[in-house]
Amino acid sequence: MYSPLEYRYNVTGLDSLEAFLNIRGERTDTFSEVYFVRALGDMNGYPDKMRSLDMCMEEQMKQGKLFYLRVRRLPQAMTVEEGTFYSSLLERCESSKTLSGMRRIREDAELSDVIIRALDCIKEKFLAEKKGATASMAKSFLTKVLYWLDNVVWECFTDWKDRTIIKVIGENALTLQEYLFFYFLTRLGCDCLLVQIEGDITGSERLAEMSRSYSVGAFGDTKLPTYRRENVASDANEKHSREQNLQKSLKDVEVQPEVTDRAKASGMPVVKIPPRPGRMQSAQTNTEAASTESRPFVIPLRPGRSESIQPAGNSSLNRSGVTQVQSSGQQLPEKSFEELAQLASSIVMIGVMDASGEVRGSGSGIMIGTEGFILTNWHVVNHGKSYAVRIEDDDEVYHTDEIIKYHTMLDLAVIRIQRKLKPLPIYRGERKLVRGQKVVAIGSPLGLFNSVSDGIISGFRRIEDADMIQFTAPISHGSSGGAVLNMQGEVIGISTAGFDDGQNLNLAVDYASIRNFARGFFRE
Numbered sequence: 001m002y003s004p005l006e007y008r009y010n011v012t013g014l015d016s017l018e019a020f021l022n023i024r025g026e027r028t029d030t031f032s033e034v035y036f037v038r039a040l041g042d043m044n045g046y047p048d049k050m051r052s053l054d055m056c057m058e059e060q061m062k063q064g065k066l067f068y069l070r071v072r073r074l075p076q077a078m079t080v081e082e083g084t085f086y087s088s089l090l091e092r093c094e095s096s097k098t099l100s101g102m103r104r105i106r107e108d109a110e111l112s113d114v115i116i117r118a119l120d121c122i123k124e125k126f127l128a129e130k131k132g133a134t135a136s137m138a139k140s141f142l143t144k145v146l147y148w149l150d151n152v153v154w155e156c157f158t159d160w161k162d163r164t165i166i167k168v169i170g171e172n173a174l175t176l177q178e179y180l181f182f183y184f185l186t187r188l189g190c191d192c193l194l195v196q197i198e199g200d201i202t203g204s205e206r207l208a209e210m211s212r213s214y215s216v217g218a219f220g221d222t223k224l225p226t227y228r229r230e231n232v233a234s235d236a237n238e239k240h241s242r243e244q245n246l247q248k249s250l251k252d253v254e255v256q257p258e259v260t261d262r263a264k265a266s267g268m269p270v271v272k273i274p275p276r277p278g279r280m281q282s283a284q285t286n287t288e289a290a291s292t293e294s295r296p297f298v299i300p301l302r303p304g305r306s307e308s309i310q311p312a313g314n315s316s317l318n319r320s321g322v323t324q325v326q327s328s329g330q331q332l333p334e335k336s337f338e339e340l341a342q343l344a345s346s347i348v349m350i351g352v353m354d355a356s357g358e359v360r361g362s363g364s365g366i367m368i369g370t371e372g373f374i375l376t377n378w379h380v381v382n383h384g385k386s387y388a389v390r391i392e393d394d395d396e397v398y399h400t401d402e403i404i405k406y407h408t409m410l411d412l413a414v415i416r417i418q419r420k421l422k423p424l425p426i427y428r429g430e431r432k433l434v435r436g437q438k439v440v441a442i443g444s445p446l447g448l449f450n451s452v453s454d455g456i457i458s459g460f461r462r463i464e465d466a467d468m469i470q471f472t473a474p475i476s477h478g479s480s481g482g483a484v485l486n487m488q489g490e491v492i493g494i495s496t497a498g499f500d501d502g503q504n505l506n507l508a509v510d511y512a513s514i515r516n517f518a519r520g521f522f523r524e
Contacts, residue, residue, distance in 0.1 A: 004117055005030065005189075007031070008031055008032070008034070009033075009034060009035070009186070009212075011025065012035075014214070017053055020035060021057060021167055024165060027163045032163070035191040036182070036192050038196050038213040039195050039196060040200055040216065041197065041217035041218055041220070042197045042221070043216045046197070046222045046224060047223070047224055047225050050225065054070065054227055057167065066164075066166065067159075068166075068167045069156055069168050070171075070227035071152060071153065071168065071170045071171065072227070073171060073172070074148055075151075078144070079405075083143065083147075083405070085103075086146045086150070089102070090142055090143050097116060102149075102150045102154075103151075104150050105157055115149070118184050118188055119142055121184075121187055122183060125180060128206075129176060130176060133418070140404070153185065156168065163189075168185055168193070171194075172195070172198045173196070174199055174201060175386065176207075177401065179194075183210055192211075196219075197222055198220070202357065332489070332490070334488060335487060337454060340440045340452070340485060340489055343442065343483075344450040344452060346366065346421070346423060347367070347443065348366075349362060349363075349389070349444040350363045350365050350374075350376060350380060351389075352380065352384035353387065353388060354385055355385045357386070361380075361383075362444060363380030363479075363480045364380075364480060364495070366423075367421040367424060368423045368424070368426065368518055368522045370421055370523075371420070372416045372419055372421060373404065373414055373423075373521045374421070375514065375521075377412065378411045379480065381403060381406075387401070389417050392450055402416045410466050414518060414521060424489070426518070427491060427492045428490075429512060433510075434457065435458060436456050436457065437486070438455075439454070439457055439473055439484050439486060439492065440453070440484075440487075441475055441495060441506075443479030443480070443482020444479065455473030455474070456471065458472050463507075466509060467510045467512060467513055468496075468507045468510065469507065469509075470506070471484060471506055472506070475495050475506050479495045480496060480497075481494060491514065493508025493510050494508055496508060
């Protein structure tokens with residue numbers, strides 16, 4: 001039976017990239033010396049220096065001396081298929097104490113044992129560091145660890161032995177989950193260096209003491225070149241293979257610039273939707289989630305919309321998320337505007353923070369699940385490192401870095417906080433929405449917490465294969481992610497965009513898209 005090694009950390013002090021890459025920790029039958037180091041700050045010539053070191057390490061790999069990998073950023077969210085797969089795999093692992101069925105990590109009894117022990121170790125540290133963390137939150141974290149292991153660093157373990165020399169460099173691991181993942185790799189025998197150009201990990205002293213740090217300069221925003229090895233498939237091929245294996249269904253659609261020109265020439269209205277990742281030539285550097293920047297899309301002039309998804313039966317959800325059965329053809333009774341305004345307690349304001357903890361923007365969110373699940377726009381959260389959530393009549397600010405799920409085309413995302421919530425019911429589509437129907441919008445425009453406005457549905461649009469509701473209730477920047485309610489107090493849409501010119505011409509992702517995206521987060 002495999003006997004686990006004792007890991008001895010940072011036996012020798014390191015103060016440079018070269019020292020980290022050249023050090024070879026001693027490995028015996030009973031212990032292994034590993035290095036976990038943070039290089040803090042920015043310096044002149046960083047990209048060229050890193051490119052040169054990449055080439056040097058590539059040469060050493062060709063000579064069979066070690067394995068080297070540089071990880072630019074860890075993906076922060078999984079698709080539904082990925083989340084289900086790795087969550088189920090974790091459950092089997094916890095019950096059988098054997099890890100099998102990974103898509104890329106080879107099955108090996110010794111490696112399986114080491115991974116399981118490492119998972120137990122970081123779970124303990126996660127629960128100790130994250131105050132009030134629940135078992136569900138720990139499971140979500142470990143699910144993400146298995147996903148990162150199997151999709152980001154799997155090549156490190158192709159020919160793994162407990163004495164294999166593996167060097168991993170990570171860039172800007174600023175959240176607790178990212179930091180603990182690289183510590184997890186050290187428990188598999190990897191030497192890990194975190195190049196912390198933008199900032200450093202925040203937390204308790206014991207968290208920082210898990211690794212050793214040295215300074216190279218003041219924090220900055222230098223972007224290092226993407227690392228591509230000669231002996232592996234290109235990023236594009238690897239992404240294509242990953243999508244095939246996991247049966248991904250979400251694809252981004254590029255909008256050609258000439259579309260806007262045609263729209264202007266034809267006199268068609270143009271809408272500005274906040275930019276979303278994957279739709280630009282280069283990565284954005286602006287971290288403001290509620291950015292005033294926008295990009296144009298043509299709104300087709302259509303008399304109506306596509307057919308709504310009709311649910312089986314006639315029922316709706318009450319505020320606790322429990323199904324409320326109605327007799328055929330009946331709707332919930334209409335509420336007064338005063339009653340609808342009271343539902344603001346289920347709408348939150350989201351402060352979006354950068355790596356240093358500074359708030360760089362704000363948006364809104366809708367409580368959709370009792371276990372802390374909040375629906376918002378992807379463009380609200382995608383540039384943030386962490387989020388501060390405020391709830392009406394609650395003085396506590398709830399911090400989280402958990403993005404549970406997102407969809408770039410629909411501009412939807414789900415984040416999670418540690419608190420029991422009172423979710424709003426999502427409209428089931430018992431009756432087709434119509435023009436002229438009264439609606440109420442609740443959000444936090446310009447940081448004005450939970451502002452309530454009323455209006456009507458003025459049209460239905462389809463943009464990039466997404467059904468949108470056009471409505472007149474006034475909204476402004478910061479309202480993104482807020483709720484659009486019918487007079488029964490049900491969510492019929494989530495505020496997402498506004499027209500470039502004109503007043504009170506706003507858009508919301510419709511309830512059918514929300515239900516399909518968020519199914520499983522709220523009770524039917």
